[in-house]
Amino acid sequence: MKKHRHVLSALSVAISLCLGCSIALADDAPSAGGHESVKLAGSYTTFAGSTGNAQALVDGLRNGSAVVLVTPATATSPAVQTTFTPSTGKLGYGNVNIALSLAQAELTQAGITQPTAAQIEAALNGGAVVGAKGPVQLPGVLALRAQGQGWGNISKTLGFKLGAIESAAKAHGPLPDSADIAHGEKAEKGEKAEKAEKADKVAKVDHPDKVDRPDKPDHLDKPEKPEKPERPDKPEHVGR
Known part of the structure; x- marks a missing residue:
């Protein structure tokens, strides 16, 4: 009996250790979101200037939290x-x-291929940068998005075709779904159509013709004044 008890105890310890290892491994394994985050950060490391900057960008945009970027020191x-x-x-x-x-x-x-942290901020939130082609005022990718614009409109505003941007982004990681791409654009089109319809209705309303004012009557000629009768000559006084 004692041998059986020892065997059972040993098995219990082994099972407990295995379960503990499994839990630890599960905790250490990266989540699906963590995998996407790491993949995106790795793809934009050159653009961001460092792995730390790239990860800060991905995490900050993903969580809507502060992004801290560091431009390395130079000579x-x-x-x-x-x-x-x-x-x-x-x-x-x-x-x-x-x-x-x-x-x-x-x-x-x-003309900026190795941007500083400040230039990356300007590209995302808007601001002025000075590149090889001189000073440029950037509207900000995220600033335009915050206004409710879809990625198609934003790409057009910045002078790009969305298809080309998507092709480049596809190599880095996941793409947004169609609803996210059209974000705000359907509502904007609906508002424009509604405004156009209202304007059309107003244009179709027949405005009453203006009533012509009656012609002013011609002024009657004033009657000529009668000539004054000539006064008779005074009689000559008879001498006394």
Whole structure:
């Protein structure tokens, strides 16, 4: 009996250890969201300037939280830290991907291929940058999105075709669904159609013709004044 008890005790300990290992492994395993985050950050490391900056961008845009970027020190300038909060609030990973792809394309178009932290902030939230082609005022990818614009309109505003942006972003990670891409555009089209319909109705209303004013009567000629009768000559006085 004692041998059986020892065997059972040993089995119990082994099972407990296995369960503990399984739980620990499960805790250490990256979640699906964590995998997407790491993949996106790895794809935008060159653009962001470092792995830490890329991860800060992805996490900040995903959670709508403050983004802290660091521009490394050079031989002529010290390291600079830039902190900003995304204009949009929380975004899905597909939207994060499109936003970063547009920001990268926007800066490249301005002649900036290795942006500083401040230039990345300007591309996302809006601001002025100075590139190889001179000073440029950027509207901000996230600022436009916060106004309710869809990615198609935003791409057009920045001078790009959405299809080209999606093709570039597809290599980095997930893409947003059709509802996210058209974000706000259907409502905008509906408002425009409603305004056009109202304007058309107003135009169709027949305005009453203006009543012509009667002609003013011609002024009657004033009657000529009668000539004054000539006074008779005074009689000559008879001498007394």
